[in-house]
Amino acid sequence: MKNSVRLMALALFMSVVCWFAIGLVDADTQINIVNQCSQTISACQTDQSGQITSYALGSGASQLIDVGTTWLGGVIWGYPGGSADPTDCNTAKPQADLAEFTTGDNNQDSYDISIVNAYNLPLQIAPTSSGSTCGSPSCTINNLNSFCQPPNTPTGPPGDGCYNNATSPSPGPNPFPTACPEAISYTTDTTGKVYGCQTGTNYEVVFCP
Numbered sequence: 707m708k709n710s711v712r713l714m715a716l717a718l719f720m721s722v723v724c725w726f727a728i729g730l731v732d733a734d735t736q737i738n739i740v741n742q743c744s745q746t747i748s749a750c751q752t753d754q755s756g757q758i759t760s761y762a763l764g765s766g767a768s769q770l771i772d773v774g775t776t777w778l779g780g781v782i783w784g785y786p787g788g789s790a791d792p793t794d795c796n797t798a799k800p801q802a803d804l805a806e807f808t809t810g811d812n813n814q815d816s817y818d819i820s821i822v823n824a825y826n827l828p829l830q831i832a833p834t835s836s837g838s839t840c841g842s843p844s845c846t847i848n849n850l851n852s853f854c855q856p857p858n859t860p861t862g863p864p865g866d867g868c869y870n871n872a873t874s875p876s877p878g879p880n881p882f883p884t885a886c887p888e889a890i891s892y893t894t895d896t897t898g899k900v901y902g903c904q905t906g907t908n909y910e911v912v913f914c915p
């Protein structure tokens with residue numbers, strides 16, 4: 707073999723090795739936010755940084771986000787309408803059910819749906835790779851108007867949800883845990899409701915699953 711051919715073969719081999727190495731190290735988590743609602747919504751995203759990003763999603767639209775190798779305190783929520791305004795997101799956050807994520811922490815991802823503050827839109831978290839056994843919590847409450855009875859109260863816009871005022875299961879009945887048994891409905895209600903997947907898994911966050 708000519709030296710130049712040998713050199714080219716070696717270069718090719720090294721670049722393939724490099725791409726493999728990058729592929730193994732760079733386990734970015736990708737989250738596809740899907741709007742299956744019949745209406746346009748705004749999806750909001752934040753994390754420990756406190757910075758809010760928002761996307762207007764028409765019915766059937768989706769937005770793929772790359773949250774990097776580690777995402778601490780990641781939260782995704784939504785509200786009706788396409789304003790995609792971080793200020794509206796901020797107001798809607800305590801009026802909404804939340805998809806909560808911590809990914810890439812000790813090679814483990816954890817995620818849950820929280821209705822501790824409120825509920826507004828049907829929501830599901832579904833692992834889309836290597837994760838069929840990790841669990842896909844969802845929470846859907848139909849007829850929010852009739853559901854939202856005292857002490858729980860309607861939030862009004864922009865969230866258009868229902869506040870979970872009964873912050874613990876007692877005193878008196880709290881309809882939230884009954885309506886959404888897979889979601890965390892008060893602060894200590896975490897048993898079996900925090901899901902885990904191996905880091906490197908990708909996810910779908912589906913509104914109106």
Ligand SMILES: *[C@@H]1O[C@H](CO)[C@@H](O)[C@H](O)[C@H]1NC(C)=O
Nearest residue numbers: 800856857858859869870871
């Ligand atoms: C329910 O909680 C919301 C948000 O904290 C509050 O604004 C509202 O006044 C509460 N309603 C009742 C009946 O306590």
